Amino acid sequence: MSDPHIDISGAAFTPHDHHQCSTRALDEAESRLADKGARLTPVRRRTLEILLESHRAIGAYEILERLGSEGFGHQPPVAYRALEFLVQHGLAHRLQRLNAFAACLHPGHDHAPAFLICRECDTLAELPGAPLRAVLTEQATDAGFTVERVTIEALGLCPACADAAGPDEAGRE
Numbered sequence: 001m002s003d004p005h006i007d008i009s010g011a012a013f014t015p016h017d018h019h020q021c022s023t024r025a026l027d028e029a030e031s032r033l034a035d036k037g038a039r040l041t042p043v044r045r046r047t048l049e050i051l052l053e054s055h056r057a058i059g060a061y062e063i064l065e066r067l068g069s070e071g072f073g074h075q076p077p078v079a080y081r082a083l084e085f086l087v088q089h090g091l092a093h094r095l096q097r098l099n100a101f102a103a104c105l106h107p108g109h110d111h112a113p114a115f116l117i118c119r120e121c122d123t124l125a126e127l128p129g130a131p132l133r134a135v136l137t138e139q140a141t142d143a144g145f146t147v148e149r150v151t152i153e154a155l156g157l158c159p160a161c162a163d164a165a166g167p168d169e170a171g172r173e
Contacts, residue, residue, distance in 0.1 A: 021105070022052035028107045029091045038089060043072045047082035048103060051092055056122050057100035095124070097153045102126070114152035120161035 029048060033039055040048065050066055051058060064079035072078055083101050086092035091107045094100075095115060105126050106113070114129035129152050140147045157165060 022049075022103075025052055025103060025105055025107055029089075029104075032091070032107050033089060036089065041082075043067060043078060044082045044085055046070065046072060047079065048086055048091060051086070051101060051103035055102075055124060057095045057098045057102040057117075057124055059098075059100045063101070093126070095153060096151050097155070098122070112150065114154065116154050116156065116158075118158035118161050119155050120157060120165070123158050125158075 026048065030040060046067060047063055050063055060076070060079045060083060063083065064074065064076060067078055067082075068074035083092060083094075086103075087094055087101070091104050092101050093104055093113065093115070095102060095117070097117065102115075102124055104113075112129050112133060113126040114132055116125045116127060118124070129150075132152055133147075133150050136150060137147050
């Protein structure tokens with residue numbers, strides 16, 4: 001389903017063909033939904049397109065504002081239902097720290113990613129989270145704890161913001 005030669009881990013922080021990146025993710029989303037017997041309605045499709053416009057998380061009200069200005073309605077359930085559908089079907093992720101949503105860049109694969117979030121420009125990258133989750137689960141099991149859900153969101157500086165900040169500022173929060 002996805003091109004094995006395209007590695008988009010951390011793509012948000014490196015120059016890449018974003019049109020190809022977003023087009024591939026949209027194509028994979030449509031294929032994934034077709035396989036499940038579901039579909040992208042016009043409002044779901046537009047919501048996903050908005051999320052795919054950049055490698056940033058977007059709040060539900062910003063999405064609602066965009067949808068409303070394009071004639072899809074101004075009531076919060078319009079955006080929340082579309083976002084809930086996209087998250088439920090693995091096409092978008094909810095970022096707890098930002099109270100926002102981001103398009104999944106690997107929609108053809110079931111996974112639980114880790115996120116790198118730039119504290120300056122809000123750009124985010126989706127990375128494989130399985131190795132981190134495995135270590136956490138092992139340590140939790142050793143402590144007698146059963147992990148049910150994990151969200152990994154690391155806050156820091158992307159390469160561009162770190163370069164702009166200089167060496168003295170790059171390590172500060």
